[in-house]
Amino acid sequence: MEFLIAPFEVSFVARALIAGCLAAVLCACVGTWVILRGLAFFAHALSHGMLPGVAIAALLGGNLLLGAAAxxxxxxxxxxWVTKESRLSQDVGIGLLFVGMLALGVVLVSHSRSFAVDLTAFLFGDVLGVRRSDLAALAVSTALGIVACLVLHRPFMALSFDERIAATLRLRPRWAHLAMLALTGLATVASFQIVGTLLVFGLLIGPPATAALMFSRVRTIMLAAAALGALLTYAGLLISWYAETAAGATIALLTVLVFFVTLLGKRCIIALVR
Incomplete structure (x- = not known):
């Protein structure tokens, strides 16, 4: 038992665990709608699109979280705007802005060599460097995300399965879609401090996708994804402590591995039953 508890007796590892669990709950709630609505590409692009704001905030000595949010x-x-004005598919706008924002961020970063270390933390996370103020901000973001998902459950449900039904029921699908995009942004911005922009996608998609393989009800998927995300956060921190690996990357890697293990296990069970 000491083996499983000892690392978390250190204060900064304990804070990392709390932060990771909060991020796991937030990403589970929002990530469930992301996979049901088919917004995985948007979430992935958004995690990279934060780079210009963070780069500008770092170069000006401002708050990185505010820069990422902006x-x-x-x-x-x-x-x-691009989707509305061009009348092309949403993927076109996402792809263009993904490339543009990422390129702009790299240009800004390349202008300042002193930003290299901060960029590494931004890309791959610094979960062990979480401060109490970060925990407070993450807790508020998690509470807002949970409340929003509860309040908007009905329009989100209709929108995820059939936009025409949502319109027929007067659930304002366009506004519901905008709210879903905003929640995706909230989860991405709030969680990037934990696992970094390149790895936040794993926490946002991995646990909900794994839970969706096992359950069909939305609320059950959310609960299972939250529990799984918290468990993988604990396991990732434990492994990184003893294996001396990057904590954020270890957590994200576990979310992907567990998905594929679950998928293969489900396929094997189906084959045996047949």
Missing amino acids: SAMAMAAGVV
């Missing part, structure tokens, strides 16, 4: 909001608004 950049995420700009990208989400840009996707909606």
Whole structure:
């Protein structure tokens, strides 16, 4: 038992566990709608689209979280505008802004060599460097995400399965879609401090996708994804402590591995039953 508890007796590892569990709950709630609505590409692009805002905030000595939030909001608004004005599919706007925002971020970063270390933490996370103020901000974001998912459950449900039904029921599918994009941005921005922008996608998609393989009800998927995300956060921190690996990357890698193990296990069970 000491083997399983000892690392978390250190204060910064304990804070990392709390932060990871909060991020897991937030990503489970939002990530469930992301996979049901088919917004995985948007979430992936958004995690990279935060780079310009973070780079500008770092170069000006500002708050990285605020910079990431501003950049995420700009990208989400840009996707909606391009889709509306061009009348092309949403993927076109996402793809264009994904490349543009990422390129702009790299240009800004390359302008300052001193930003290299901060960029590494931004890309791959610094879960062991979480402060109490970060925990407070993450807790507020998690509470907002849970409340929003509860309040918007009905329009989100209709939108995820058939947009025409949502319109027929007067659930305002366009506004529901915008709210879903905003929640995706909230989860991405709030969680990037934990696992970094390149790895937040795993926490947002991995546990909900794994839970969706086992359950069909939305609320059950959310609960299972939250529990799984918290468990994988604990396991990732434990492994990284003893194996001396990057904590954020270890957590994200576990979310992907568990998905594929679950998928293969489900296929084997189906084959045996047949």
